[in-house]
Amino acid sequence: MTMIGGTGPRPAPVRPSDDDWTAFVEGAARGDQNSLSRLYDASSRLVYGIALRILGDPADAEEVTLDVFSQVWRSAKDYSRDKGTVSSWLIMMARSRALDRARSRGRRQGRETAIDASVDAVESAAGPEEATFLRLSAVRVRGAISALAPEQRELIELSFFSGLTHTELAERMGQPLGTVKTRIRAGMTKLREAIGVSKEVQ
Amino acid sequence: MxxxxxxxxxxxxxxxxxxxxxxxxxxxxxxxxxxxxxxxxxxxxxxxxxxxxxAPLVDPPALLRTRLLKSLAPEPVVAAPPKPRGRLLAFAGWAVAAGLAVVSYLGLQNNSRLQGDLTATQQELAGLRIEAGHMKKVLSVVMARDARIIRLATSVPEAPQLRAFWSKPTGLVLTGLNMPMPAAGRTMQLWIVPKSGNPISAGVFRPESGGQVLLVTASAAAPEDAKALAISDEPEGGSAQPTTTPAWVGAVGD
Structure with a gap:
């Protein structure tokens, strides 16, 4: 096994799929730091980007990113594919930690401002390691989201990146509670269909 | 439904x-x-x-990767105070180091066979370093001058009382024995209940075998701003807010 140190060379670029990410997590579960390093190289832009969008502060986003990958290292052995993909695990963990951090610092107002402002945030150039997976996944999902009605898209994105409840969203948007629920449900149904997850079965 | x-x-x-x-x-x-x-x-x-x-895909600073990898391999234990746990860790480190030296010597005679042994020993050493770093964090919280001890009581039949040590600069440690295991797909989540506002997650955990709990977390909140700690049963991965009535609660004193 190659031990990866803090100042050692970065591993060769890889082109991971979610299956590769699963293998990295399995490696981390065996105590292999090289696997964690490769997962970090493949997915840190995603984790950091989510944290930055929620928190609007690079220093806070760094701490959340560190926290997420430290948690992956500690709990990789508990990961199970039947509860979601590795990318879903990382995304939900990044979201949860970032929202926790925002709440703990009483930044709800600031965070919402950051969310609004970050829509135009400059995205880093893609590295070769994500050309075939992360980038394509992002393009596909962004296409699906942009195809939603504007009022649906706004509510769904605000919900994900702010952690507001139905009631809080209704107050913030000045819309009736029932309207908010209906729009989010309709948007989520369209999103499922667009990204290929099974259609809602009544 | x-x-x-x-x-x-x-x-x-x-x-x-x-x-x-x-x-x-x-x-x-x-x-x-x-x-x-x-x-x-x-x-x-x-x-x-x-x-x-x-969300935009944004490169984190390059140094963040270095910080992460360094955090996984904490500094070796040095000048350990005369405490049984510290001596044990120090001895374990020296024992593994000695094992590495022996393996390296024999490797000259039979390199291919011992390569596997060396890898296993390196992994063991990495594990010991992580464990040592973890215990150092626990000790730093428990022994901190400002550490508060919070007893978390429960009404769950036959479930134990848990204890937490909370130091503003060093973090929060939750300890306990014989804690019941949450159901499959569920986890326990520790909450800081502030004097005003919603509960703040302080981490999720599952007891080790035998019900042992040793959770170490760097709390973003300060003890003086909290009125209680609470533990609730949550879906795996944790919740943004408690979704069940907390089974353990302990007041944070002054």
Whole structure:
């Protein structure tokens, strides 16, 4: 096994799929730091980007990113594919930690401002390691989201990146509670269909 | 609750949209739905998580990778105070180092066979370093001058009282023995209940075998701003806010 140190060379670029990410997590579960390093190289832009969008502060986003990958290292052995993909695990963990951090610092107002402002945030150039997976996944999902009605898209994105409840969203948007629920449900149904997850079965 | 509604409620639950009666109704429906509900929740996780891909993909600072890897391999234990645990860790480190030296010497005679041994020993050493770093963090909290001891009582039959040590500069440690194991797909979540505002997650955990709990977390909140610690049973991965009545609660004194 190659031990990866803090100042050692970065591993060769890889082109991971979610299956590769699963293998990295399995490696981390065996105590292999090289696997964690490769997962970090493949997915840190995603984790950091989510944290930055929620928190609007690079220093806070760094701490959340560190926290997420430290948690992956500690709990990789508990990961199970039947509860979601590795990318879903990382995304939900990044979201949860970032929202926790925002709440703990009483930044709800600031965070919402950051969310609004970050829509135009400059995205880093893609590295070769994500050309075939992360980038394509992002393009596909962004296409699906942009195809939603504007009022649906706004509510769904605000919900994900702010952690507001139905009631809080209704107050913030000045819309009736029932309207908010209906729009989010309709948007989520369209999103499922667009990204290929099974259609809602009544 | 019909399947389509339950599916959407899974989405809403994962997004943190539900509160009050909606939340209680969903939890009851999820429990009643059994394996089907768990499958829907897993599917919803993959759908809801996709929304995160709309965030810009941004490179973190290069030094962050170095910080992460350094944090996984903490500094070796040096000048350990005369405490049994410290001596044991120091001895373990020296023993593994000695083992490495022996393996390296023999490797000259039979390199191919011993390469595997060396790898295993390196992994063992890495594990010991992580364990030593973990215990150093625990000691730094427990022995901190400002550490507060919080006893978390429970009404769960035959369940133990838990203890937490909370030091503003060093962090929060939760300890206990014989803690009951949460059900499959569930986890325990520690909450800081502030004097004003909503509870703040301080981490999720599952007891080790034998019910041992040793959770170490760097708390973002300060003890003087909190009125209580609480532990609730939550879906695996944790919740944004408590979704069940906390089973353990302890007041944070002054």
């Amino acid at each position: 019909e399947r389509g509604t339950l599916r959407f409620q899974c989405d809403a639950y994962l997004l943190g949209l539900l509160d009050g009666e909606d939340l209680r109704e969903f939890e009851a429906a999820l429990r009643a739905s059994g394996a089907e509900g768990k499958a829907l929740l897993a599917e919803s996780t993959d759908v809801v998580a996709k929304i995160g891909l709309t």
